[in-house]
Amino acid sequence: MTRTHFVLLVALIFSCLALVQTQYESRRLFDETNRARDELARLDAEAQRLEAERQAQATHLRVEKVAREKLAMRTVTPAVTQYVVDTAASGVGK
Amino acid sequence: MIGTKRRTSSAVSARSLAYASSPLLASKTPPWRSRLLVVLVALGFLGLLGRAVYVQIVASDFYLAQGERRFVHTVDLPASRGRIIDRNGLILATSVASNTVYVNLKQYVATPSQRRELLRLLGMTPAEFNERFDSKLTEVVLKRQLPDDAWRQIRTLGVKGLRAEAGYTRSYPEGEAAAHVVGFTDVRERGQEGLELAFEKDLEGRDGQRGIVRDGVGRVIDDYIEAIDPEHGREIQLSIDTKVQFFAYQRVRDAVLEHKAKAGSAVVIDVVTGEVLALANYPSYHPAQRGSLTKEQFSEAARNRALTDVFEPGSVVKPFVAAWALETGRVKPNTVINTASFSVGGKPIRDTHPHDAMTVAEIIQRSSNIGAAKLAMQMEPRELWELYSNVGFGQRPQIEFPGAVSGRLRPYKHWKPVDQSRLAFGYGLSASLLQMARAYTVFARDGELVPITMLRQDQPAAGVRVLSPQVARDVRKMLQLVTEAGGTATRAQAMGYSVGGKTGTAYAQDGADYAGNKYRAWFVGMAPMSSPRIVMAVMIDQPSAGSHYGGDVAAPVFSSVVQQTLRLLNVPPDLEVRRQIMAQAVAQAAVAGAR
Numbered sequence: 001m002t003r004t005h006f007v008l009l010v011a012l013i014f015s016c017l018a019l020v021q022t023q024y025e026s027r028r029l030f031d032e033t034n035r036a037r038d039e040l041a042r043l044d045a046e047a048q049r050l051e052a053e054r055q056a057q058a059t060h061l062r063v064e065k066v067a068r069e070k071l072a073m074r075t076v077t078p079a080v081t082q083y084v085v086d087t088a089a090s091g092v093g094k
Numbered sequence: 095m096i097g098t099k100r101r102t103s104s105a106v107s108a109r110s111l112a113y114a115s116s117p118l119l120a121s122k123t124p125p126w127r128s129r130l131l132v133v134l135v136a137l138g139f140l141g142l143l144g145r146a147v148y149v150q151i152v153a154s155d156f157y158l159a160q161g162e163r164r165f166v167h168t169v170d171l172p173a174s175r176g177r178i179i180d181r182n183g184l185i186l187a188t189s190v191a192s193n194t195v196y197v198n199l200k201q202y203v204a205t206p207s208q209r210r211e212l213l214r215l216l217g218m219t220p221a222e223f224n225e226r227f228d229s230k231l232t233e234v235v236l237k238r239q240l241p242d243d244a245w246r247q248i249r250t251l252g253v254k255g256l257r258a259e260a261g262y263t264r265s266y267p268e269g270e271a272a273a274h275v276v277g278f279t280d281v282r283e284r285g286q287e288g289l290e291l292a293f294e295k296d297l298e299g300r301d302g303q304r305g306i307v308r309d310g311v312g313r314v315i316d317d318y319i320e321a322i323d324p325e326h327g328r329e330i331q332l333s334i335d336t337k338v339q340f341f342a343y344q345r346v347r348d349a350v351l352e353h354k355a356k357a358g359s360a361v362v363i364d365v366v367t368g369e370v371l372a373l374a375n376y377p378s379y380h381p382a383q384r385g386s387l388t389k390e391q392f393s394e395a396a397r398n399r400a401l402t403d404v405f406e407p408g409s410v411v412k413p414f415v416a417a418w419a420l421e422t423g424r425v426k427p428n429t430v431i432n433t434a435s436f437s438v439g440g441k442p443i444r445d446t447h448p449h450d451a452m453t454v455a456e457i458i459q460r461s462s463n464i465g466a467a468k469l470a471m472q473m474e475p476r477e478l479w480e481l482y483s484n485v486g487f488g489q490r491p492q493i494e495f496p497g498a499v500s501g502r503l504r505p506y507k508h509w510k511p512v513d514q515s516r517l518a519f520g521y522g523l524s525a526s527l528l529q530m531a532r533a534y535t536v537f538a539r540d541g542e543l544v545p546i547t548m549l550r551q552d553q554p555a556a557g558v559r560v561l562s563p564q565v566a567r568d569v570r571k572m573l574q575l576v577t578e579a580g581g582t583a584t585r586a587q588a589m590g591y592s593v594g595g596k597t598g599t600a601y602a603q604d605g606a607d608y609a610g611n612k613y614r615a616w617f618v619g620m621a622p623m624s625s626p627r628i629v630m631a632v633m634i635d636q637p638s639a640g641s642h643y644g645g646d647v648a649a650p651v652f653s654s655v656v657q658q659t660l661r662l663l664n665v666p667p668d669l670e671v672r673r674q675i676m677a678q679a680v681a682q683a684a685v686a687g688a689r
Contacts, residue, residue: 027315034306034314045191046242048174052188055267060340075658078590078667085666 165307166318173299174262175283176327178276178290180336181369181550186276187290189283190265193245193258197236199227201255208253215244215251238281239263264290268336270378271343274398275334275548278381287396289330289548292494299327331550333369338362341658343374345651346632350376353637353647359400360651361531362659363629365620368535368544368555370493371628371659373528375399399635400527401491401498408520408598409644410530410618411482412466413537413569415518416454418481419469420565427455427568433464439512443467443519458572459581461597463519470518471511478517479506484560485533485543487525494548501525520598530618531631534595537573538626541566570594574623577649586619586649588657590667595619595652597644602636612636617648621656622668630656 067073149157178187195216204212213223216237226234236256245258264279266272277288284298285291302324307316346358362372379387379395387395397403419425434450436443443463449456457465470478483489488503501524509517516522525533528546535544535557542557561569573594577586583597595618602612616633620626632648632655641647660667 027309027313030315030317031313042191042242048188049190049241049265052185052190052265052267055185056265056269059268059271060337061269061271061344064340064344076661077657078661081661083666 162318165309166305167308168303168305171302171304171321171324172260172262173301173324173326175264175279175299176297176329178293178297178330178332180332180334180339181371182335183331184336185267186272186332186334186336187264187266189262191242191260192239192263193242193260194238195236195240195245195248195256195258196233197226198233198255198257199229200232203254204251208251211251212248212253215248216240264381266381268339269382270380271340271374272334272336273378273381274375274396274400275332275339275373276381278384287496288398289332289495291496292548293330296328296330300325333364333367333371333548333550334373335371335659335662337662338655338659339372339374341655342372342630343376343378345655346374346634347376347378349632349634349647349651352639353634353642354639355634355647356636357399358632358634358651359403359527360630360632360655361400361528362655363531363535363544363546364663365535365538365544365626365629366554367551368546368557369551370528370546370548372655373398373400398495398497399633400631401493401495402526403635404499404501404524404526405602405614405633406521406523406600407487407525407530408600408616409461410596410598410616411487411520411523412461412518413458413573413596414481414485414533415466415470415473415478416458416572417537417561417565417569418473418477419454420568421561422473422477424472425454425469427572428453431457431465431468433457433462433468436464436467436515438467438471438515439510441512443515455572455575458569458596459575461576461582466518467515471515475506475509475514478514479503479509481560482517482523484558485536486529487523487533489529491526491529491532491546493528493546498528499526501529520600527616527631527633530616531629534618534620534629534631536560537566537569538620538629539566570620570623570626573619577619582643583617583619583645583649585645586617586652588621588653588660590669591621591657591660591665592623592669593619593621593653593656594623595649597649599642599644613642615642615644615647617644617652619649619652619656621660622665624668627663627665628656628659630659 175189177185177189179185213220216223218237223236226236240258248256262283264283266276266278268276273288275288277285277290277292279285279290285294290297302322304321305318306314307318309315342360342362346360349355350358357375357377359375360372361370361374363369364371375398377395379392384392384396416425420427425431430451430453432450433445433448433452445460445462445464447460447462448464449460449462452460452462452465454465454469456462457469482503488501490500491498503523504513513522532543532546535546536542539557540563541559541561543560544555544557547555571594573596574592575581575594576596577583577593583595586593586595598614598616598618600614602614614633614635615637616631618629618631620629630652632651634647634651637647
C-alpha cells in the first residue's frame, strides 16, 4: 500500500459517493420535470376549457340579445354608415 | 451450588487464557475439522458466486423482466381530438378535460351533509342518485363529463368509495346556431353527425405511450423506453362564418316562429370561392344538451333539412329555362310570348296572375307557368335534361357532408310531353335547398357553376361554364326585376344593396300526395346584382299564420341576412341609400320594430 494507492482509494470512494448523489439528483430532477409536464398538460386543458367557455359566454346570439335589450343598440344599416374608401388598403373602413 | 458455579467459571477462564497453547485441545482437534470448515466456507462463497453468475449472466433477462414489472409502468398519453373552428378562428367544437366519476357501491360511505354537497357538485337530483345504487355491480358510473374543478371539490369532501377517470368532453360554444353543421360526438369522442363525422379521420388523434420507472414512493424517476408522442387530431377550419351563421339562424328561427311554421332552412354561399358561409336549420338543438330530448324530438331537431330534405323546386327553375332559350337564340329578353292559355297532353297549365302576353323578362318577373312551359316545349327533352344536370339537379352535391342527397331528375327518355312542360316550372324533379343555392351561382358567376365546399378556401374557385356570360347577365336583370315593383318578391330588397332572386311556393308533399293546405315557401337569390358576391336560399316549411307565399315568408329573411352578410364581408353598397325603395325598407323596418 503506497501513498498513491491510498490517494486513489479515497478518490474512488468519493467518486462513488458522487455517483450516488448525482443519480439521486437526476431522479429528483426527472420527477420535477415530469410534474412540470403534467402541470403543463393540465394547464393546457384548462386553457382550452376556459377559451371554450369564454366563447360560449360571448356567442353572437348572446351579444346581440344583450346589446338589444340592455344597451338598447340596433343593427347597423347602410343608412347610418359612412363608407370611406382607402386606396392604400383593400378593405373598406367603417 | 453457588460455590460450585463460581469455581467452575474460574476454571474455565483460567483454561481459556491458555487456549492456543493448551496441549489438551491441540492434541485432541484433528486437522480435517479445520479443513472441512474452510471447505464449507469456500463452498458457501462458491454457491454465492454461482448464484451471482446465474442471476447476472444466465438468467439476467428473467430478473430484469421481473424488476421491470415492479418498477416500470406504461402510461397512455391521450391524444386530444382536433378542434373545429370557423373561418375567422372562432371555436365551433373543442375538447375539454372532464372526468367520469365511478362509485363503488360497497365502499360508499357519506354523511347526510356530505351527500347533499356531493349531489350539488354533481348536479344530480336525489332520485337520479339513488337510481345508481339499484345495480348488482360493485362499481357503477355515477356521472360522466364532470368538469375538473367540480371533481377537485368532490375529492375534498372525503366521501369514501368514489374515483374518477380523466378524459375529454366535446364542447360546442356556438350551441344550437351551428349544431347541424358541426354535428356531435358520442361519449368516446367519435363523430356521429355533421362535420364531426365527415372529418372523423382528420379530427381523431392517436394516443401515445410512455414507459416510466417509478421508485418505492411512486415518484417517476426515469424514462424506460423512448416515449411515443401522442398524435393530436388535426384542426379543421370551416368556411362557415359564425356571424353570418348566427344571422341566418336567428332570422330563420324568427320567421318560423312568426309564421307558425314547422321548420326552416337557409344557405349562404360565397360566389367567388364556393364556400358555404352559413347553413342554418330551425328547429335546432344544443349539442351538449341533446340528452334531454326524446328520440322523436331529437330526430326532428337534428335533421339537416337544407341538405337532406328534397322538394320540387317549383318556380326557382324557370330562370334556367329562360336562360337556355336565350343561350340557344330561340328568344331575346324582350321577345313577347303569348301566355293566354296553354295545354299539354290535354292538361291545361294555369297561372296565378294570368296575362295575355308577356316578354321573357316578364315571364320570370311574374313567374308565369305558361310562359316557362312554352319556352321549354321548344326544346328537345335531352337539352332540358342536360341543362338541369349541368346545374346540379339530380346530382349528389360534391360536399364534405354526410347525408347530402342528390334529389331526383328522371332520365329524359321516360319523359312524356306533359312531364317536360311541368319540369319547366319545377314539378317532376326534386332538389335540396343547397342544390338550389348552388345552381344559382351560375347566374351569379356570369354563367359558371361553382364547386361548393365546407372548408375555408383562400383562392377563388374555378367554375364550370354552363351559360355564356351575356345570357347570365341578362337573366340576372330579370331576377332583379322580381324584387322590384311588379315582381313577386319586393320584400327581398335590402337596404343599400341591389338584390335579385326567385320565389317558390308549393304544396308540401304529404307522402306520395300533395297536402291541400300545407305549403312550402322559399326564395333563392343573390346580391349585389352588379357583381354578385353571395347566393342565398331560404326555405320555410308549412307556414300557417298569415301569407304562405315565398315572397312574403322567405324573402324578408333573405333581405335581412343578405344585408348583414354583405356588410360583414366589407362589400360596399351599390345603391344610393336615399332611394325610393330605401324609404320603403326603412318604413318596413319601423313597422317590424313597432310590432
